Amino acid sequence: MSGPPPAFKGDLTWDMATLVSWWVVGPLYGINICVFILCAHVLHMKGLKKWNLMLLFVATVQFVLATGHVVTVVVQITRGFGGSSIRTSYLLNQSTPVHVVQEFLYITNSLIGDAILIWRLWIIWQRNFWLSSPFVVLCLATAVTGYTALINLTRLSPTDTVFLPRIHNWLIATWCLSIATQFGATLMIGYRIWKAIRWNTNSIRESRLAVLWILVESGALYSVATIFLVGFSRTNTGTLFVAALGQISALGPTLIIVRAGLRGSPLSSNFTPVKGSINGPSSYEPPSWLDNRDMESGTRLGGSAASMVVHIKRATEVRLDDLEREDGDILSTDARSRSSKLPEYPLGYLDP
Known part of the structure; x- marks a missing residue:
């Protein structure tokens, strides 16, 4: 069994895509470790009040899920390449418990990231329920489609691939809903900040603009990776983006806190x-x-x-x-x- 053929000239083979995914996940997890430590430091320096404790708890949960994700990747690589020959049949089996857990951790981390963004939208729009509720619906729909795909994943035979419609269609829906949530909520938050800084003094306006760019850049990291995943979803190369998103989904929210805190935003002692x-x-x-x-x-x-x-x-x-x-x-x-x-x-x- 050689696995799905390359979808286009230059596409990776299935074995190579699985191996390279570890080369992608490893450095990203190292960045996650550094960012999590800095996030904990920033929140501790700010003071462990109620909201900071909540952010620290959520960041810890996401880091634990990202750690579990990298462990499953290591187990998968070890079992597939650890012997005298490559176990292509094992790597192709998408219904193994290790692979199912890996995808569960990724989807859950992604949902937490979406929920944090919606919470920020709710706060900055003065707890406007009607404005936030459409994004809550999008997040719930993402959870339904994502976990439905996981359930169908457990029902695959060892020779089936994730390109089957009953898996692939649900995954596409999950990624598109997540992109809509990230893009829409980030746009609304950015618009609110832009309105606020219009009437501030120059020094404060520059500070708020910097935080606005932090938000946009950090959100774009996840959104762009997901867009590439949708584009390459029917190729072997798409495996790399799936593996990367398992770490990026935990990186974005904590990265916002760290960059804002180190710049001297309200997370710093200057305010x-x-x-x-x-x-x-x-x-x-x-x-x-x-x-x-x-x-x-x-x-x-x-x-x-x-x-x-x-x-x-x-x-x-x-x-x-x-x-x-x-x-x-x-x-x-x-x-x-x-x-x-x-x-x-x-x-x-x-x-x-």
């Missing part, structure tokens, strides 16, 4: 919670050029009364100069009223 603030729990440190004497006199070093430090909206200390338009007028009442409509947790998808 301090402020009780009773109008629009959010975060406060920005005063600029370095401002000393205590200036704070007491209410003027900047130049003595200009127009540069008095005020505490407005999002409990952020800024200068009146930063709020002036090009013609020198202060923001209109209408603009200020619109700024009060910013989300309650502008970065709540990271740290509510």
